[in-house]
Amino acid sequence: MDLIVKNAAEIRKNNKKKILSYIQTHDCVSKKEIERKTDLSSATVSNLCNQLVQEGFLSVDSKQKSSGGRNASLFTIRDNHKFYLAVRVIDERELNVALMSFEKEILHSFDVTIQEEGVEAFIDSCLCGIRKCVEAEQDATGGILGVGIALPGIMENEKECLINSTIPYLESQPVLQKLQERLSGFSVTGANESNILALALAKRDYNDLTLQDTIYLHVDEGLGIGVICNGRLLLGSHNRGGEINHMPIGERGRLCSCGQRGCVETELSIGGILLDYSELTGRTSSWEAFCQAVREKDGNACRILEEKGRILGKLISILDSVFDPCSFYLGGQAVDLFSELSVYIDLEYQKRFRLDKSPQMAVFPCYEYNELLLKGCADLVFDEFALSEN
Numbered sequence: 508m509d510l511i512v513k514n515a516a517e518i519r520k521n522n523k524k525k526i527l528s529y530i531q532t533h534d535c536v537s538k539k540e541i542e543r544k545t546d547l548s549s550a551t552v553s554n555l556c557n558q559l560v561q562e563g564f565l566s567v568d569s570k571q572k573s574s575g576g577r578n579a580s581l582f583t584i585r586d587n588h589k590f591y592l593a594v595r596v597i598d599e600r601e602l603n604v605a606l607m608s609f610e611k612e613i614l615h616s617f618d619v620t621i622q623e624e625g626v627e628a629f630i631d632s633c634l635c636g637i638r639k640c641v642e643a644e645q646d647a648t649g650g651i652l653g654v655g656i657a658l659p660g661i662m663e664n665e666k667e668c669l670i671n672s673t674i675p676y677l678e679s680q681p682v683l684q685k686l687q688e689r690l691s692g693f694s695v696t697g698a699n700e701s702n703i704l705a706l707a708l709a710k711r712d713y714n715d716l717t718l719q720d721t722i723y724l725h726v727d728e729g730l731g732i733g734v735i736c737n738g739r740l741l742l743g744s745h746n747r748g749g750e751i752n753h754m755p756i757g758e759r760g761r762l763c764s765c766g767q768r769g770c771v772e773t774e775l776s777i778g779g780i781l782l783d784y785s786e787l788t789g790r791t792s793s794w795e796a797f798c799q800a801v802r803e804k805d806g807n808a809c810r811i812l813e814e815k816g817r818i819l820g821k822l823i824s825i826l827d828s829v830f831d832p833c834s835f836y837l838g839g840q841a842v843d844l845f846s847e848l849s850v851y852i853d854l855e856y857q858k859r860f861r862l863d864k865s866p867q868m869a870v871f872p873c874y875e876y877n878e879l880l881l882k883g884c885a886d887l888v889f890d891e892f893a894l895s896e897n
């Protein structure tokens with residue numbers, strides 16, 4: 508395509524995205540309101556809204572003005588016309604596939620068993636879930652914009668393979684490519700789970716189409732992070748921007764899989780926390796039992812909790828100095844102890860905060876992880892495929 512034509516198409520697409528993003532969160536809006544919120548000219552808004560109506564994204568309705576003047580056209584998202592498919596991994600043997608409305612409400616959701624540990628069985632289960640969603644809402648098929656998948660690892664840029672996967676059998680596998688090969692009819696996209704969460708949280712708190720700078724920290728089997736900086740998802744040159752797993756701020760000098768000692772992931776992951784607790788008590792313990800012991804104020808459990816809260820506080824202080832976000836969110840299993848941990852996170856942060864900043868760090872729990880992950884997958888599909896022009 509001619510470069511000028513291509514650039515014009517790109518600008519048109521971005522402007523349409525702006526308009527749709529605004530209407531998705533504000534029902535029934537006038538042209539004037541869209542102009543004001545998107546900073547687009549009256550002619551551009553008219554033209555693009557007409558196109559979006561023709562393409563089936565918007566409905567237009569007119570409403571008598573109370574002043575008795577000319578009717579104002581009000582735009583709204585057209586009901587049941589465009590949809591997303593979203594896939595999230597529950598664990599090594601189960602995944603969840605959902606059909607979502609254009610406004611990102613879950614319409615149908617199916618948990619699918621992965622019959623055996625292997626990438627082909629994994630793809631089979633994705634396809635099975637997608638088929639169930641399509642069968643549940645047969646009228647939707649023509650309006651499905653694509654499939655978004657939350658990946659339990661990082662997409663390696665050059666080879667397009669999954670690396671640092673929390674699901675071992677998906678390590679080094681070209682998951683997206685394999686799913687796309689076997690799925691005719693829908694386009695597939697995907698991103699790292701923590702990045703999707705950071706985007707979904709920043710979009711949920713959307714203010715006038717600007718993404719708030721947000722950091723999402725996932726403390727679970729592994730340690731994950733998603734960073735929105737200057738209103739954009741931080742990816743870096745190799746899709747590894749912000750990766751914190753091997754930051755040497757651990758206090759116990761544990762040997763990490765990378766060969767070094769003291770990497771923060773060895774001490775802040777759920778496995779690491781339970782290992783430290785079992786060393787202290789002389790017996791192994793489940794996460795649920797550890798949480799219970801903390802709530803019952805068991806001395807050993809509280810000691811471990813304080814240590815982990817302080818390390819988390821250190822980590823958050825470092826991230827705060829580097830990225831200066833508006834808010835942090837903590838998710839993953841560690842959120843079960845959010846209120847207990849946040850006391851120590853706060854104490855550590857108070858010691859280290861810079862004088863020119865507020866001493867109150869905004870750290871919030873993220874409880875609605877599963878739902879936000881699906882919404883984030885829908886956001887990915889929206890960004891990549893909703894407005895593709897041929």
Ligand SMILES: [Zn+2]
Nearest residue numbers: 753763765770
């Ligand atoms: Zn390491």
